[in-house]
Amino acid sequence: MESVNQPVTVLLVGGNPSVCALITRFLARDGVVVIAEDNCRAAVEVGRRYGYVLDLLIVDVQMTGQDGITLALEFRIVCPNVQLLLMTGVGNPRPEMLKLAGMRSLVKPFSQRRLLDTVKDFLLADRTTDGRTSCS
DSSP states (O other): OTOOOOOOEEEEEOOOHHHHHHHHHHHHHHHHHHESSHHHHHHHHHHHGGGGOOOOOEEESSSTTTTTHHHHHHHHHHHSEEEEEEEOOOSSSSSHHHHHHTTTEOOOOOOOOHHHHHHHHHHHHHHHHOOOOOOO
């Protein structure tokens, strides 16, 4: 990503494989390393094993049989300093509520540029000095 000196690593969790593939392609074109998972359990395990390299968790709020907000809260326990970005649709939690919980949202549908700008702004605003987080 422009203006970010260190590699950016994102864990992307979503229930729609084609949407996740598209988002992965968008981010990868901009130099982001993307780890994609399709379920909450696998995402938490990635956090436990590799959380020290993660900058951002992007999760879809609505997944079949799963809840992205619950995953984000669970992930916060495993990796308290990883930034959280939730992809939301109409009728999903209000951005103000998410911000109070230390999360941000990206309302669907969104363009490639909107996704990249949001991720870039998010990381530049919240990045730690060394660019990495600590996980338990």
